[in-house]
Amino acid sequence: MNKAIFIRNASQLVTLKGSSHAPLVKEAMSELGIIEDGSIWIEDGVIQAVGKDTDLFEKYSTRLAEAVVVDATGKLVTPGLVDPHTHLVFAGSRENELNMRLQGSSYMEIMNAGGGIHATTRRTQAATHEELFQESVDRLNQFLRHGVTTVEAKSGYGMEWETELKQLEVAKQLNERHVVDVVSTFMGAHAVPKEYKDAPDAFVRKVMEEMIPEVAERGLAEFNDVFCEQGVFTPEQSRLILEAGKRYGLKPKIHADEIEPYEGAELAAEVGAISADHLLRASEKGMKAMAEKGVVGVLLPGTAYFLMAESANGRKMIDLGVPVALSTDCNPGSSPTVSLPFIMNLGCLKMGMTPAEVLTAATINAAHAIHRGHEIGSLEVGKKGDVTIFNSENYMKLQYAYGVNHTDTVVKNGQVVVRGGQIVEELSLS
Numbered sequence: 001m002n003k004a005i006f007i008r009n010a011s012q013l014v015t016l017k018g019s020s021h022a023p024l025v026k027e028a029m030s031e032l033g034i035i036e037d038g039s040i041w042i043e044d045g046v047i048q049a050v051g052k053d054t055d056l057f058e059k060y061s062t063r064l065a066e067a068v069v070v071d072a073t074g075k076l077v078t079p080g081l082v083d084p085h086t087h088l089v090f091a092g093s094r095e096n097e098l099n100m101r102l103q104g105s106s107y108m109e110i111m112n113a114g115g116g117i118h119a120t121t122r123r124t125q126a127a128t129h130e131e132l133f134q135e136s137v138d139r140l141n142q143f144l145r146h147g148v149t150t151v152e153a154k155s156g157y158g159m160e161w162e163t164e165l166k167q168l169e170v171a172k173q174l175n176e177r178h179v180v181d182v183v184s185t186f187m188g189a190h191a192v193p194k195e196y197k198d199a200p201d202a203f204v205r206k207v208m209e210e211m212i213p214e215v216a217e218r219g220l221a222e223f224n225d226v227f228c229e230q231g232v233f234t235p236e237q238s239r240l241i242l243e244a245g246k247r248y249g250l251k252p253k254i255h256a257d258e259i260e261p262y263e264g265a266e267l268a269a270e271v272g273a274i275s276a277d278h279l280l281r282a283s284e285k286g287m288k289a290m291a292e293k294g295v296v297g298v299l300l301p302g303t304a305y306f307l308m309a310e311s312a313n314g315r316k317m318i319d320l321g322v323p324v325a326l327s328t329d330c331n332p333g334s335s336p337t338v339s340l341p342f343i344m345n346l347g348c349l350k351m352g353m354t355p356a357e358v359l360t361a362a363t364i365n366a367a368h369a370i371h372r373g374h375e376i377g378s379l380e381v382g383k384k385g386d387v388t389i390f391n392s393e394n395y396m397k398l399q400y401a402y403g404v405n406h407t408d409t410v411v412k413n414g415q416v417v418v419r420g421g422q423i424v425e426e427l428s429l430s
């Protein structure tokens, strides 16, 4: 049995209280529920009490000796950060493409010439399960060191069943063996394989009729995603794929309006997607439809930054009532980063979001984007003991002093797993 944890005396403790039932929208995205001189008592992996230090000290005075006490004096305490959109499981890297893009090639040109997603697919196909696992563990450790306690992970570098299965199995194993929770998404329709170049519909059928049923039967994913983009999958093909997933219990997600406007946001609302992601070129009509249906807009300003494109209009989406979340989009082509705090900074400086809004977007709204709002994303009694402590006296300073990893301590399931910015516990990979 693990010891209880008593996190004491934070200069600001961000609770995001009262947000478990639905993602926050509009002004409510700024209601952080801050407690000054705040403390939390966690036991059996679950939050038991949250409040002023004086109150919790009194309540637990007879039990102090049995708890691990974490002094958060002068520090910021938040819910463990949640990353709702990553391509965590892949092999290799593509720094050569950065060089090509700096010399004028576009992301799509590189992909159409057989690089891009196809290049990572070849590397991922060639990697053994163990190699893929190890590369992904290293990334997951980096996520953890940046204060992230839950990540979503997509397949999609297979383009044939064997490699898709390998990616999904690695994600499952990571979830079982790594302290960070990994939530799995099937993304069989990430690009059209070269063999299907002239018959993309045949590939769409393969995804719908062969892969999706197999993923569902083996319980390998909760969500089903598609790259709806000009030159990749059309809105019609995307609709078919997402509807097929729904029939097998996989909730729809969609890479929408990333490079060109393609009515992806509208499609997300129409199929009842849990989230529409990217949205750099989303139309106002699409945004309004998302707001109406409560589709979470998962914004990825790191991708816009890295592709040297204009970011999504986060400010406008929030004002229109779209529940906005933030994510790294961690992948080897368009956003090779694990730093969700840096993405939050871009949210402020590139999308006009406030420091309060980006914190909501990377915690409770991110949790809702992966159907986890009831168990993570806020610091409330009954929720998982997932907490991040930053070396920052207040939440605004996190966005002000940028480019630095402020993560000091991470508590996952009620256990200290990062201390002084370093992982304390060797991962038990038994």
Ligand code: NIG
Binding pocket: 087, 116, 117, 120, 227, 255, 258, 303, 329, 331, 332, 333, 334, 335
């Ligand atoms: O979210 N847009 C499609 N997929 C990823 C990029 C994948 C890659 O380039 O390897 C994205 O940007």
Ligand code: FE
Binding pocket: 085, 086, 087, 255, 329, 331
């Ligand atoms: Fe992505």
